[in-house]
Amino acid sequence: MYQILIVDDEMHVVERLAGTMDWESLGVETVHRAYSVQEALVLLQTTTIDILITDIQMPGMTGLELIATVREKWKRTKCILLSGYADFSYAQEAIHHGTADYLLKPVSEEQVRETVQRVLQQIQAEWEDIVSQQRIQHTLKENLPLLKGNLLNELLQGRRYGADTWKPRMRELSIPDFQDSPFAMIMVRMEEQFLHYDAHSLSLFEYAVSNIAEELFSPHYDLWHCKDSHDYLVFMLKCKTSSIQTEVQQHLERTSSELQKAVSTYLKGKISVLVSNWGQFPEDMTTLYNQALSLFRKRIGSEHNLFMTAADTKIHDEPYRTLQRLYELPTLTQLLEAGRWIDAREKLLAVFDELNNQWSQSQEYVLEVFFTVSAAFSYITHKNGKQLAELMGPDYYKLTEGLPFRSVGMLRDWSLRVLDQLKADMDKEVQDSRSLIVQRVQQFVDQHLSEDVSLQTIADHIYLHPVYLSKIYKLETNQNITDYVFQLRMEKAAYLLKNNQEKIYEIAEKLGYQRAHSFIHVFKKHYNMTPQEYRDIHTAGKL
Known part of the structure; x- marks a missing residue:
């Protein structure tokens, strides 16, 4: 429109x-x-x-x-x-x-x-x-590296896409087909020397590291990379040939070591490099990524210029025991902030399904879900200028009871009930706010009909952006503000013509028309007769 x-x-x-x-x-x-x-x-x-x-x-x-x-x-x-x-x-x-x-x-x-x-x-x-x-393809080509990296980052963070969603996106972005293929990850951390540079210079060095990696790995591997939320460079690799696994692993480790040396030689900086185990795409992505993060945290820590592989440790033999659905993107807090209530409910149901199926007997995991969900509820409530106690009533006191829920079912019911209370409160607030806006608009127009009642003037009076004001008014009344102003002018014109003897030009001035003939023109178009004809018809019986 x-x-x-x-x-x-x-x-x-x-x-x-x-x-x-x-x-x-x-x-x-x-x-x-x-x-x-x-x-x-x-x-x-x-x-x-x-x-x-x-x-x-x-x-x-x-x-x-x-x-x-x-x-x-x-x-x-x-x-x-x-x-x-x-x-x-x-x-x-x-x-x-x-x-x-x-x-x-x-x-x-x-x-x-x-x-x-x-x-x-x-x-x-x-x-x-x-x-x-043609324009779309041109723009897509210009932004291709960023779009590729964003998609990989989302998958690493655990965002769930159906195959019918991410497969077309990968094809559109010219990403190699990793589907059902073995893959490994290389995680790179830029070390202290690089971190002294400003953000722009650092991004250039990261770009250079990515180019070096492309040069070294691309003859033998399909490559897909991104910068993750922890500022690591993450490279996903798939072997282009069906070589023996041990030979592939040795070649991967040797080439990764060459990457570290090339960065030191040509960029004059240090990096730490971690080579992951192998997994299957897409089901093992999040697991391998989290294992790599864990190894960086536990084995490399604050040391610099280290090289290691997941095969060097026994971490791959340890089950990665965490609540996946609770922390994967989008988080519950993000969904609440966006007002995506249906998605938030589905998120909670998925969390409780996982909790019930795998860790229902562990009070520690139940408590972890309780704390995380409660924190999300508290955050969004406080951000909206309210207190949980006034919003939740008796349910609030569950937050103060040490270990408030002894079963997954009780925690699930409580969480969904509070979510519904949050939604109802937000919906009521939005509705009340919009109703008040409509009321203030109509009140202003009624009181200033003979003056400037343009959309900008009304928006300035109510302290809202005119575009936002226009859309909210249309949503609530199914009518534009200008239509309301015109309708009110015509209704008042009809009333004045029937109930007093003022001149036509005097009525026109009261309604905000500077010239009587403009008023006559719009009145005739609306009522199919002139103001004088309207007055004659409606006052004939009163004489």
């Missing part, structure tokens, strides 16, 4: 064009009004305007100067010049500033409609070109 801004110091021109045309049929969501260049510039800074329709001659800055500013700051906004001056020099200057079209006053609604429709078609064609397959 499109946004249009009409700018003219003659209020009746703005009101006639904004209030009487069937903009919705053109796909226009909101028509903004401005009565000076200064007011238009304020609105342009806060709202994405698709088409600007502006007069030329206005106090202060001219429409041509406004268009020049728009071309400099908001290049995608199309401009239509509206003027009563049939002077070719204006048209020349307008063309120089890249104006989409030029209309002479007095202009008919049909002319405006045809012009706007033509410009909207131009906008549509431009966006179709932007999102065309």
